Amino acid sequence: MRVTTSLSYEQSIVNLQKRQQELSNSQVQLTSGKRVNKASDDPTAAARAERALTSIARTEANQRAIDASRNVMNIAESAMADSIDLMQSARETLVAIGNGSYTDSERSALANKLAEIRKQLLNVANRPDGGGGYVFGGQGSSSPPFVDTPTGVEFQGQSGEIMASSGEALTLTVDGRKAWLQAKSGNGxxxxxxxxxxxxxxxxxxxxxxxxxxxxxxxxxxxxxxxxxxxxxxxxxxxxxxxxxxxxxxxxxxxxxxxxxxxxxxxxxxxxxxxxxxxxxxxxxxxxEPDLSIFDSLDKAISTLKTAGINNGQVMQAVNTGVTELDSILGNMQGSRSAVGETLNRMDGVESRNSALKLAAKTEKSNAEDLDMTEAISEFTNRQSGYQAALQSYASIQKLSLFQYIG
Structure with missing residues (x-):
């Protein structure tokens, strides 16, 4: 086969360009720290990395839902603790009113204390969640869900709970009707x-x-x-x-x-x-029946105890009924508070599982596209040496020309 000078030049240039491209690729990998910078570098690894990235995004969205739910449940737990303290105070006041030696004015003064406790309870029931909604708004309410009307406090929200957009059952509200207005009447x-x-x-x-x-x-x-x-x-x-x-x-x-x-x-x-x-x-x-409202219960007791001239039997009936109903309402509120506490406890497990999924996804993404720096530096050094050798070879070939020799 006849080898011409132009063929030698062409082959040298092709090899030189190839080595230059390989060196450039190694340099890009080293500067980016990634083995796969575009899908054509390794289609299979690129697909793995993309799936892992989607999983990471999903776990981050779940974490935002966990954080939002935890915030609301913490506010709800605090509100229920406040309401239980107020109900305990109302119960103590009712027991005190049972003193048979009290005059009408003394009973009326204690009934006024119950009325103030009722106002505080209404404020707690309408506690905002810090995000434009209300903790006890049920399935959503843009205005305070509990409204004081001439016939008593009414719940104008929607019964139920708003669920966070997550793979886990995470709530963003508490069912206010159930917590405040649906205790068991009588002794249960x-x-x-x-x-x-x-x-x-x-x-x-x-x-x-x-x-x-x-x-x-x-x-x-x-x-x-x-x-x-x-x-x-x-x-x-x-x-x-x-x-x-x-x-x-x-x-x-x-x-x-x-x-x-x-x-x-x-x-x-x-x-x-x-x-x-x-x-x-x-x-x-x-x-x-499960229709006992804390507000209705206090309203009945306040109305009776403010009435002048009632006999001891009527006073004792108001006190006994009020204490019995408050005990039932307290039990119902404590049950709701326990449910909120259990949700908060469950979130710890949910967050732990979510973190584990995110770590696994990051590991998969790293395995698919990250660069082994030790190996890459060694490869870059080899390719740099090869490129230098190619340059020297091309320079030597340029001198092996018949015309140059004759000249």
Missing amino acids: VFTAAPDSGNSGSAWVTSGAVTNPSQLPYPSSAATPPSYSVVFTVSGSTTTYDVLDDSGTALVSGQPYKAGKAIDIPGLGMSVTISGGPGNGDKFTVGQS
């Missing part, structure tokens, strides 16, 4: 209340369950059954009948003794009535 199983037309000075406690297996509650009937204790006073003798809702007597003509439990026969319930009932006075027992 049944209620015991005086008839509005009673004329005596007797009052009834919340009652007790004596045999759970006999309880008629909870009832699936559209109208749950109810029972009543009706008093008959004749001279110095006071008796009572226990009736069902059809008026049928379960027991009748039983002698009344103040403070002694009265059984609802065969139904696993008893109530305790104290004081002096009037003739025809009636006390009704019914199913407990």
Whole structure:
């Protein structure tokens, strides 16, 4: 084969350009610190890095959701702690009002204290979340969810919770209706209340369950059954009948003794009535319902205790009912607070898993595209030496020309 001078020159230039390109590529890798700078460098590794980058972005979005949820849950936990303290103060005030020696003005002053506690509770219930919403706004509310109306406090939000956009169940609000307005009435199983037309000075406690297996509650009937204790006073003798809702007597003509439990026969319930009932006075027992509002409960107690001239029985009924309802509301609020606390605890695990996923994604991205600096420096040195050798070879070839020799 005939080798011409031009062919030698051309081959030398091709080799020189190739080595120059390799040296340039090594230099780009060293300056960027990455083995893959564009998809054509290694399509498979570039795809792996892209998937890892997507995973990193997803974990960062999840972390923002975790941070937002934690912020709201911390505010909610603090608000519930404040509300529980206020309810405890209201309970202590109600117990103090039960002092039979208080005058109307003294009871009214304590009722005013309850009214101030109610105002504070309303402010807590409408606590903002710092982001334009409200902690107890349910599924969203642009205005305070609890509104004080002439008929009482109403919840004008939407029941439920707003969930964060995340793979985990993270809440951004608390169901205000459930936390503040849906405690169980009575003792949680049944209620015991005086008839509005009673004329005596007797009052009834919340009652007790004596045999759970006999309880008629909870009832699936559209109208749950109810029972009543009706008093008959004749001279110095006071008796009572226990009736069902059809008026049928379960027991009748039983002698009344103040403070002694009265059984609802065969139904696993008893109530305790104290004081002096009037003739025809009636006390009704019914199913407990999850519709007890802290604001309605305080409103009833405040209204009764501010009324001048009420007898001791009416005072004690207001106090007993108020304390029983506050105990139920406190239990409901503590349950909601426990749920918030559990959410905060769960976030620690969610955050730990999210961090582990992010680390794994970063590791995968690094494995796919990052450069081994030791190996790269060695490779760069080799290619630099090769390029220098190519330059020297080209310079030598230029001298091997017939015309140059003749000249």
